[in-house]
Structure formats: C-alpha cells, structure tokens
Amino acid sequence: MRLIFFGPPGVGKGTQAKILSSRLGIPQISTGAILRRAVSEKTKLGLEVSKYLDEGRLVPDKLIIDLIAEELVQPDAQKGFILDGFPRTVPQAEGLDEIFGRLHLKLDRVLEISVPEKVIINRLVNRRICKNCGEEYNLIFRPIPEDGKCENCGGTEFIHRSDDTEETIRKRLEVYKNETQAVLGYYGKQNLLSKVQGNEDIDVVTQNIFEALKIKG
Ligand code: AMP
Numbered sequence: 672m673r674l675i676f677f678g679p680p681g682v683g684k685g686t687q688a689k690i691l692s693s694r695l696g697i698p699q700i701s702t703g704a705i706l707r708r709a710v711s712e713k714t715k716l717g718l719e720v721s722k723y724l725d726e727g728r729l730v731p732d733k734l735i736i737d738l739i740a741e742e743l744v745q746p747d748a749q750k751g752f753i754l755d756g757f758p759r760t761v762p763q764a765e766g767l768d769e770i771f772g773r774l775h776l777k778l779d780r781v782l783e784i785s786v787p788e789k790v791i792i793n794r795l796v797n798r799r800i801c802k803n804c805g806e807e808y809n810l811i812f813r814p815i816p817e818d819g820k821c822e823n824c825g826g827t828e829f830i831h832r833s834d835d836t837e838e839t840i841r842k843r844l845e846v847y848k849n850e851t852q853a854v855l856g857y858y859g860k861q862n863l864l865s866k867v868q869g870n871e872d873i874d875v876v877t878q879n880i881f882e883a884l885k886i887k888g
Contacts, residue, residue, distance in 0.1 A: 672697060672751040673776060674884070675758070677854065678784040679847040680840065681791035681798075682869040683876060686807060687784065688755040690877050695886075697751040700742050702735055704755075704805070707832075727834050727842035729759055729850060736766035743770060751779075759851045764858070780884055781858040784869040784876070788844060795835045802828040 672695060676684040685701060692699035706724060709717035716734075723730045739757055742748060758764040771778060786794075797810040803826030808815045819827055834843065858864050865883040869876055 675781040681795040682784040701755040702757040727839040786869040799829040
C-alpha cells in the first residue's frame with residue numbers, strides 16, 4: 672500500500688504511521704525525521720535546513736521533492752510505504768505525482784488525522800522523545816518511566832525537540848494553515864481522502880485508521 676498520513680503537527684501522524692508500518696510491513700518515510708537526522712549529523716543537507724527547522728518554516732520544495740524521489744527507489748519501499756509529513760504544499764503534491772508517474776506507481780489513500788488546536792499545543796510542548804529509538808512520551812499523558820528508562824529500548828536520554836516550544840508550534844500551525852491545508856483540496860478532487868479523529872486513545876485511533884482504509888487490523 673502507498674499511503675500519505677496528513678494533518679498539522681501533533682495530531683499523531685508519526686505515532687500512527689509507526690504502528691501501521693510495523694503491522695503492514697512497509698516503511699514509514701518521515702521527512703521531518705530524515706531532516707532532523709541530517710541536522711544532528713551535520714551533513715551538507717543538515718547545515719542547509721537547520722534554520723528552517725528551528726524556525727518552524729518549510730524547507731524549499733525542490734529540496735524535499737528530490738529527497739523523497741531518492742527514498743522511493745530504495746529496496747524497502749518497493750512493497751509500499753507511508754509518507755509522514757510529506758507533501759506539505761501543492762507543488763510538493765504535484766512533484767510526488769510526477770515521481771509516481773515516472774516509477775509507474777499509484778497512490779492508494781491519503782489519511783487526514785485531525786485534533787483540536789488546543790490539544791495539539793498541549794501535546795507538543797510536553798512531548799519528550801527517546802533519543803535512542805524515537806519512542807514518544809508526554810509529561811502529562813505518558814510520563815517517562817520512573818526508573819528513567821525507555822519502555823521500548825531501555826534508553827536513558829530523552830529529547831525535547833527544539834521546535835516543540837509554544838512559539839514555534841504556533842508558527843508551525845500557521846504554516847500548516849497557510850501552505851499545507853490546500854493539499855487536502857488537491858487529493859479531495861481525486862477522491863483519495865479519508866478522515867479520522869486523532870483525539871482518542873492511540874489504539875482506538877489505530878483501529879479507526881484500519882477501518883477508514885478498509886484493511887484488516
Ligand atoms: P515534522 O517532524 O513533520 O513536524 O517536521 C519538522 C520540520 O521539518 C518542519 O517544521 C519543516 O521545517 C521540516 N519539514 C518536514 N517535512 C517537510 C516538508 N514536506 N516540506 C518542507 N519542510 C518539511
């Protein structure tokens with residue numbers, strides 16, 4: 672299956688994409704995670720994009736479309752994939768269509784996850800991420816275990832993303848409204864859009880996603 676998980680920051684795209692990726696045996700391709708890795712490894716790409724990430728702005732379309740074109744020809748993406756955080760502009764969606772055309776691939780579905788804005792801000796300012804495996808915690812809803820060890824991998828370092836501050840979250844939400852939301856119209860016209868509410872327990876949302884995609888959980 673070739674899927675896009677869509678929605679503003681903090682609705683649980685990454686969390687749900689990770690779960691579906693392991694259940695369906697297809698990779699999760701997160702442009703944000705790829706860019707953050709490049710920044711932390713100080714590669715040429717990382718140095719070019721770090722300012723955009725820190726300010727909550729979108730990196731230029733061409734750069735991100737080229738990055739996705741490279742990801743989609745990787746061996747593990749041949750059975751399908753979940754795009755998480757891409758496309759974020761209409762030109763990116765057009766660029767993706769162009770790549771699909773070249774590779775003779777078809778997009779199966781775009782899944783929009785929505786959550787009220789107040790909840791998003793609360794989720795993100797309190798988000799902490801295991802540095803080793805990426806498991807997400809939340810100081811209010813899912814605190815870091817008392818022994819200080821990640822439940823998934825035993826890691827002991829937890830990150831507060833530099834763009835998860837209230838000011839940058841507001842900026843990212845504004846960017847979503849101004850530049851990203853229009854992508855919904857692009858896929859709506861092609862009848863590719865399904866919607867789920869993300870303001871529920873993680874496993875309830877997962878179940879609703881399986882139902883929305885009409886696949887067995
Ligand atoms: P995310 O992890 O999806 O919240 O992305 C974190 C940051 O990476 C965003 O605020 C942007 O600066 C950048 N980014 C991720 N995906 C894209 C994209 N498709 N287009 C442009 N910028 C992106």
